[in-house]
Each structure stands twice: as structure tokens, then as C-alpha cells.
Amino acid sequence: MTSLRARLKRGSIAGLATVSASALLLTACGAAPEPGSTSSAGASDYTGCIVSDSGGFDDQSFNQSSYEGLKKAEKDLGIKVNQVESKTNNDFEPNLRAMVTAGCDLTVTVGFLLGDATKAQAAANPDSHFAIIDFGYETPISNVKPIIYDTAQAAFMAGYLAAGTTKTGTVATFGGIKIPTVTIFMDGYADGVKYYNEKKGKDVKLLGWNKDAQDGSFTGDFEKQDVGKQLTRNFLDQGADIVMPVAGPVGKGAGAALQEAKNAGKDVKLIWVDSDGFLTAPDYKEIMLSSVMKQMGEAVETVVKEDKDGKFSNTPYVGTLANDGVQLAPFHDFDSQVPADLKSELDQIKKDIVDGKLKVESAASPKA
Amino acid sequence: MSEQHPPKRTAGEGQGDTQPAKPHQASLAAEETAAVVSVDTAGGAMGPSAVPASAQSGQLPGGPDTLLRKIFTGSGMVSVLAVFLALVIGGLLIASTDTRVASTAGYFFARPADFLTAVWNAATRSYIALFQGAVFNPRGNSVAAQFAPFMETLTIATPLITAGLGVALAFRAGLFNIGAQGQIIVAGILAAWVGFALHLPLGLHLLLVLVAGIVGGALWGGLVGVLKARTGAHEVILTIMFNYIALYFLRYLLNTPAFQRPGESNPISPILDPSAVYPQIFGSQYRLHLGFVLAIGATVLVWWLLNRSTVGFEFRAVGANPKAAQTAGINVSRSTILVMAIAGGLAGMSGVAQVAGTEKVLTDGVAATYGFDAITVALLGRSTPWGTFAAGLLFGAFRAGAVQMQIQTGTPIDIVQVVQSLIVLFIAAPPLVRAVFGLNPRRKKPVRAAKSTKAATTGGAA
Numbered sequence: 001m002t003s004l005r006a007r008l009k010r011g012s013i014a015g016l017a018t019v020s021a022s023a024l025l026l027t028a029c030g031a032a033p034e035p036g037s038t039s040s041a042g043a044s045d046y047t048g049c050i051v052s053d054s055g056g057f058d059d060q061s062f063n064q065s066s067y068e069g070l071k072k073a074e075k076d077l078g079i080k081v082n083q084v085e086s087k088t089n090n091d092f093e094p095n096l097r098a099m100v101t102a103g104c105d106l107t108v109t110v111g112f113l114l115g116d117a118t119k120a121q122a123a124a125n126p127d128s129h130f131a132i133i134d135f136g137y138e139t140p141i142s143n144v145k146p147i148i149y150d151t152a153q154a155a156f157m158a159g160y161l162a163a164g165t166t167k168t169g170t171v172a173t174f175g176g177i178k179i180p181t182v183t184i185f186m187d188g189y190a191d192g193v194k195y196y197n198e199k200k201g202k203d204v205k206l207l208g209w210n211k212d213a214q215d216g217s218f219t220g221d222f223e224k225q226d227v228g229k230q231l232t233r234n235f236l237d238q239g240a241d242i243v244m245p246v247a248g249p250v251g252k253g254a255g256a257a258l259q260e261a262k263n264a265g266k267d268v269k270l271i272w273v274d275s276d277g278f279l280t281a282p283d284y285k286e287i288m289l290s291s292v293m294k295q296m297g298e299a300v301e302t303v304v305k306e307d308k309d310g311k312f313s314n315t316p317y318v319g320t321l322a323n324d325g326v327q328l329a330p331f332h333d334f335d336s337q338v339p340a341d342l343k344s345e346l347d348q349i350k351k352d353i354v355d356g357k358l359k360v361e362s363a364a365s366p367k368a
Numbered sequence: 369m370s371e372q373h374p375p376k377r378t379a380g381e382g383q384g385d386t387q388p389a390k391p392h393q394a395s396l397a398a399e400e401t402a403a404v405v406s407v408d409t410a411g412g413a414m415g416p417s418a419v420p421a422s423a424q425s426g427q428l429p430g431g432p433d434t435l436l437r438k439i440f441t442g443s444g445m446v447s448v449l450a451v452f453l454a455l456v457i458g459g460l461l462i463a464s465t466d467t468r469v470a471s472t473a474g475y476f477f478a479r480p481a482d483f484l485t486a487v488w489n490a491a492t493r494s495y496i497a498l499f500q501g502a503v504f505n506p507r508g509n510s511v512a513a514q515f516a517p518f519m520e521t522l523t524i525a526t527p528l529i530t531a532g533l534g535v536a537l538a539f540r541a542g543l544f545n546i547g548a549q550g551q552i553i554v555a556g557i558l559a560a561w562v563g564f565a566l567h568l569p570l571g572l573h574l575l576l577v578l579v580a581g582i583v584g585g586a587l588w589g590g591l592v593g594v595l596k597a598r599t600g601a602h603e604v605i606l607t608i609m610f611n612y613i614a615l616y617f618l619r620y621l622l623n624t625p626a627f628q629r630p631g632e633s634n635p636i637s638p639i640l641d642p643s644a645v646y647p648q649i650f651g652s653q654y655r656l657h658l659g660f661v662l663a664i665g666a667t668v669l670v671w672w673l674l675n676r677s678t679v680g681f682e683f684r685a686v687g688a689n690p691k692a693a694q695t696a697g698i699n700v701s702r703s704t705i706l707v708m709a710i711a712g713g714l715a716g717m718s719g720v721a722q723v724a725g726t727e728k729v730l731t732d733g734v735a736a737t738y739g740f741d742a743i744t745v746a747l748l749g750r751s752t753p754w755g756t757f758a759a760g761l762l763f764g765a766f767r768a769g770a771v772q773m774q775i776q777t778g779t780p781i782d783i784v785q786v787v788q789s790l791i792v793l794f795i796a797a798p799p800l801v802r803a804v805f806g807l808n809p810r811r812k813k814p815v816r817a818a819k820s821t822k823a824a825t826t827g828g829a830a
């Protein structure tokens with residue numbers, strides 16, 4: 001046993017050494033650069049920082065979008081960027097404090113969980129500026145800018161689109177966790193379907209969300225794709241042909257289930273959320289009808305630019321259809337299949353919402 | 369470890385304790401039996417317990433040996449070497465994520481010195497940042513700021529120590545308590561509710577928060593003990609499932625208005641009353657709170673319980689061999705229930721440290737990963753109270769330092785956790801470290817029978 005183990009060990013180390021040696025040989029033959037030829041980045045002294053919640057910057061959701069927005073600002077505006085990921089809720093306070101100590105001009109915090117910590121640090125450092133994504137305070141704080149979204153407006157259009165496109169007369173949605181930033185999508189979607197039924201005298205059914213009861217189907221987290229897949233299969237079995245998953249990466253589970261159904265000859269479609277799924281989840285291009293987009297990266301970049309130019313204000317940035325903070329994504333490959341009538345009706349809805357003629361309300365709508 | 373399972377106890381056995389032996393006599397008899405049993409177990413002849421012998425006793429059994437060899441193969445030295453090895457491998461990992469290292473590797477053969485300096489710089493810079501974030505920061509403007517990192521380490525160590533003690537105590541009684549996570553959550557729910565829903569006078573309020581948390585954890589842990597003692601269900605399965613029950617119950621509660629802030633529907637509780645939170649020991653510039661003092665107290669208590677009390681002796685006897693303990697007149701059911709309740713109460717203190725110490729609100733991340741980290745902390749501390757305390761401090765230091773390491777050097781926080789996991793891996797497998805440093809006794813002297821027995825034992829314990 002001993003000798004076997006020893007031999008195994010030597011064998012694996014030798015193998016590893018061979019692999020690394022050959023890798024080195026393949027890659028290490030470049031020429032050394034001349035000393036003093038260092039490249040210099042942007043010249044600005046402005047530092048923009050970001051603190052994630054426990055999802056991390058690779059969460060394929062709001063942490064990632066916000067981070068990408070800041071990185072874009074780094075490139076476009078030549079600012080310095082500092083970022084720190086939180087692993088647990090306990091990290092928020094030390095992370096935020098470290099950011100302020102590191103000399104950040106503006107610190108972006110992501111999500112309602114960071115609300116208390118941001119408030120505390122803002123009070124302790126009145127000269128530093130903060131912006132918080134997806135959370136607004138009851139009483140405004142002078143150096144914190146909330147970045148929030150009236151997502152229900154764009155989701156309303158998605159609901160109308162789904163109702164107008166379905167072949168089976170049944171559409172579905174589900175969420176990750178029942179929190180306001182998720183349910184606001186589902187509220188808007190439900191209202192869009194309802195509005196279609198009222199206008200056209202149809203009876204398109206919605207599975208997975210009851211706006212009046214504020215209850216519906218949830219997978220329980222933003223991680224388990226197989227749960228999303230199972231849930232989507234159940235919806236398909238109940239006759240739904242269009243599904244909108246509001247669950248970050250779990251949406252891929254829904255995509256997989258729909259793709260399987262599509263391969264089996266069914267006519268099914270997917271509505272993505274947060275970003276344009278045609279571009280960010282290209283595996284499901286074939287079934288991607290449209291997406292309900294929240295332009296978080298753009299908002300972060302705008303806020304950073306404003307602050308850099310000395311125009312910081314604590315008035316909340318509210319993403320709406322009017323300022324393109326929320327949008328219904330292009331139909332891409334489905335463009336030819338969406339009837340012109342439906343397209344013009346959607347344009348009219350957008351116009352009515354922007355003008356205030358059509359009110360989209362959700363319990364989760366930003367109150368500002 | 370995996371092939372060793374405790375004998376299944378039936379409901380009848382639990383009630384069948386008809387021996388009316390006096391506690392003292394029973395203890396004496398049990399002491400003798402336990403001693404015999406522990407030798408038996410050490411010899412690898414039989415395996416009555418699910419928990420590794422090293423985790424139960426804190427010492428590895430062995431025959432006569434030279435002093436020098438004892439020092440170098442002893443568990444203390446192995447721990448030091450394990451940390452060293454982990455730091456070296458971690459340093460290489462850190463270097464591999466460094467952009468400067470990557471660019472110099474491109475012309476390694478043209479100027480190898482560049483590459484090697486870059487590797488050295490990347491690793492040392494990260495570890496210096498880790499130290500500055502965890503112990504002492506010479507760049508702070510004041511003495512208070514310079515010691516702030518150490519205070520942060522103590523703060524983060526607090527819940528790790530108490531939960532780790534709970535896990536360690538259960539280990540000593542032969543129970544694999546995976547349930548600290550759930551116990552922290554249940555304690556957090558009760559403590560937070562008392563903290564934000566009731567409005568009581570200063571002093572009384574905090575006391576009630578603490579009691580609610582400890583009772584909550586003790587109930588959640590004790591329930592596992594009852595189920596195990598009465599039905600024989602395995603505690604690993606029970607505690608794992610109890611963790612899920614606690615977590616999903618917490619998520620449900622956070623979706624009810626009673627646990628939400630007025631006018632909001634985010635799953636986050638109101639902030640606890642000022643009278644319900646731990647006072648900060650060294651003023652408001654540090655997060656360090658009274659919970660740390662209580663954690664020291666808990667360590668002393670567990671030490672006394674295990675080493676000086678009859679109950680603790682019974683725990684250890686049951687841990688060594690439940691059958692023998694039962695024969696010796698120890699009520700195994702009672703011990704199981706009691707040890708799980710105390711372990712739960714200790715984990716409950718971590719829940720209180722979270723809601724009343726650092727976070728001051730209840731969210732579904734209240735337990736963070738402390739319940740699971742507690743298992744490694746307990747293993748790292750060889751299941752002794754002060755060992756667990758020290759391991760908790762080490763883990764706290766890593767967590768606190770990780771923040772600075774991330775900010776100053778851009779080392780991904782995941783790499784920090786990889787280094788931590790490596791340390792635990794090496795410490796949990798002493799033969800591996802000994803083999804790396806050529807200290808394995810059996811390789812040098814394979815002829816001597818006594819030596820090979822010892823090696824087999826340590827191998828089994830890992």
C-alpha cells in the first residue's frame with residue numbers, strides 16, 4: 001500500500017512536471033521587452049469603486065451588469081476602478097469602509113442587503129459619494145444616489161407581446177426568490193396579459209403568478225438551474241408555450257427545457273430578463289422571443305460621469321421606458337413572425353406609458 | 369473513517385437502563401472501560417465511532433519514540449508544516465493569477481529573473497496585505513487604526529469560535545454535528561425577533577436576546593439528539609436536513625410582514641433596538657463586541673465541562689465506545705441529547721453574535737457559512753476547546769485579511785479561500801504532510817512492527 005501510494009505520487013508529480021514544462025516551452029519563448037516601455041492608462045485621478053453582495057461579479061445578474069458598467073466607465077472616462085466582492089453579509093461593512101479608506105470618490109453598492117451598511121458609511125463619511133443599485137431609502141440621504149427601475153413598464157409590454165403571440169392561449173412566468181425586484185417583473189407581465197385580454201376580448205391564461213394574491217411559482221434561489229427546468233416542463237405540460245423566467249442564471253434551466261420541447265417539434269418561446277438574452281444567452285437564440293431589459297451598466301456609467309463632472313445629486317435615478325432605463329429588447333430572429341399590428345400596438349403602449357395615459361402599477365414599484 | 373459507523377441504537381435500549389449504579393461508581397467503571405476501549409480503538413481493531421480518533425481525543429496514540437522525532441512528527445509541528453505548505457502552494461496560485469507574472473512568463477527564457485521576481489513579489493505582496501488586514505497595519509494614521517485589523521479578526525472569529533466549540537463538543541461525544549448552520553439560523557430568528565419586536569429596558573433586553581438565541585440553538589440541536597437517542601436515526605442525516613428546514617423556514621418568515629420593515633417588502637428584518645445589541649468593547653471605531661468576551665467564557669466552560677465534570681467524562685466515554693459506556697452504567701441516550709443540546713446552545717451564541725453583534729438585522733444570510741466553517745475550525749483545533757479557540761482566531765484572521773488582500777493586490781477572494789481550504793486539507797491529513805517533508809515513520813523504518821501499526825492508525829484517523 002505504502003509503496004503503491006508513493007509510486008502513484010511520484011508518477012503524478014512527474015506527469016504534472018512534464019505538462020507544465022511543455023506548457024512553458026510552448027509559451028515562454030517570447031523576447032524580453034526593453035526596460036522603460038510601460039504603457040500608461042487614463043490620466044484621471046477620479047476613482048470609482050464597487051462592492052458586490054454575496055452573488056459576486058459573475059452572478060449574471062445585477063452585480064455583473066453594474067460591474068460591467070463601471071468597467072466601461074474606466075475605459076470611456078479614464079477613471080481608476082477599485083472593486084471588492086462580498087462573500088457573506090458580514091463583509092459589507094469592512095468592505096465598504098476599506099473602499100472609503102482607499103480614497104474612492106464614488107462607491108457603488110449592489111442590492112437592498114447593502115442598504116444599512118451603505119447608509120452607515122454615508123453618514124460616517126459625508127464627503128464621499130455613494131450609489132446603491134435596486135434600493136431606495138424612505139428618507140433620502142444627502143450623499144447616496146439610489147439607482148432603481150420601474151421594470152413593470154417594460155414587463156407590461158412583454159406580457160402584451162406574449163399574450164399576442166401565444167398559440168395555446170397560455171403563457172407562464174416564474175421567479176427566483178420572492179423579492180420586490182423580481183415580483184415587479186411578474187406584476188408587469190401579468191398586467192400586460194390582462195390588458196391584452198381586455199382589449200381583444202380574449203382569455204389568455206397566465207401561469208406562475210397571481211398579481212392580486214402576490215403569490216406564484218419560485219425556484220427558491222438564483223442557482224439551481226434544474227429546478228427552473230423542471231418548473232418550465234410543468235408549465236409546458238399545462239399548455240403554456242411562452243415562459244418568462246425572472247431568476248438570473250436559473251433562466252438557463254427554463255431555456256434548456258424549452259429548447260428540448262422545440263427540438264421535439266413544439267412551438268415554444270422564451271422571454272429573457274435583465275439583459276438582451278439574444279446576445280447574453282446565445283444558446284437559446286432560436287427560441288428567444290424578446291427580453292425585458294434593465295440597463296444597469298448604462299445607469300452606473302451615467303452616475304459615475306455625473307459625479308466626475310461635479311454634478312452629483314441624491315435624486316434617485318429611476319429607469320423607465322421614457323429614459324430607456326428599461327426596455328423591451330428587439331425581436332431579432334422572430335422579427336418576421338411578430339405581426340405588424342402587434343408591433344404597432346406595442347409602440348402605442350410604450351407611448352401611452354411614457355405619456356402617463358397608461359398606468360402600470362406594482363406593489364414593488366419605486367415610490368420616488 | 370467512512371467504514372466506521374456507531375452501532376445502531378434501538379428505542380428499547382434507550383429506556384432499558386436498569387442499572388441503578390451511583391454516578392461515581394459508574395464513572396469509575398466507565399473510566400476503566402473507556403481506557404481499555406480507547407486502546408482498542410487506537411489499535412485499529414474495532415471502530416465504534418463515526419468521528420476520527422484524533423478528532424475525539426486531541427492526541428494521537430503511539431508507542432515509545434525519540435524526543436526529536438516526537439517534536440517533528442507531533443501534531444503541533446505537523447500543523448505548522450501544513451500551514452507552511454499551504455502558504456507556498458497558495459503563493460504559487462496567487463502568482464498564477466497575477467498579470468505581471470503572466471507577462472513575464474512570455475519571455476521566461478530570455479530573462480528568467482523577471483519571471484521569478486514577479487512570482488515572488490505577487491506572493492509576498494498578497495501575504496503582506498493579508499497580514500496588514502488581519503493583525504497590524506503599520507500604515508494606519510493612529511495607534512487605534514493600526515490595531516483595527518486585529519480587532520476585526522477577533523470580531524469575525526467570535527461566531528466561528530462558539531459554533532466550532534459546539535461541533536468539537538459533539539465530536540468528543542462521537543457525534544458528527546453538521547447542524548451548526550441550522551442551529552445558528554434558529555437562534556438568529558429567535559434572538560432577532562426578541563431584539564426588534566419587543567421593546568424592553570436596557571440590560572434586560574440584551575439578556576433576553578441572548579437567552580432566546582441559546583435556547584433556540586439548544587432546542588434545534590437537542591431535537592436531533594432526541595431523534596437520534598429515541599429512534600437511532602443517524603445524526604449526520606438529521607443535522608443536514610435540519611439545516612435545510614431552518615433555512616427555508618427563515619426564508620418563509622422573511623416573506624411575512626411580521627419579519628419585514630414597515631412599508632417594505634424586501635426580505636430583511638427591522639434593525640434591532642439599541643438596547644438589544646451587544647455593546648462594543650473598545651468603542652465605536654471597532655466592530656468588536658461583547659460576544660467575544662462571551663466566546664472566551666464559552667471556551668472556558670467547555671474546557672471545564674470536558675475535563676473536570678462528570679457529564680463531560682460521560683460524553684467522552686460515550687464517544688469512545690457507546691456500548692461500553694452503556695455497560696458501565698452511563699445513560700447513553702441522555703448523554704446524546706444533552707451533548708447535542710449544549711452544542712446547539714453554543715452554536716446559538718454564534719447566531720446571537722451575528723444578529724446582536726455585527727449585522728443587527730435578520731436576513732437569510734444570517735449564518736453566512738459559519739456553521740460549515742465551524743466544522744473545519746473544530747477539526748483544525750483537534751476538537752479541544754483551546755485548539756478550537758485558536759483555530760477560530762486563525763480563520764477569523766484569514767477572513768479579515770482577505771478584504772485587504774483583495775483591495776490592495778486584486779487577488780480574487782476565492783484564492784484566499786483556496787489557501788484556507790488547503791491548510792485544512794493538509795491538517796486533516798497529517799500523513800500527507802509528513803510524506804511531503806519525509807517525516808513519515810513507516811517509510812524510514814518499515815521493518816519495525818510497532819511503527820507500522822502506528823502509521824496505520826494515523827492513516828485511519830485521517
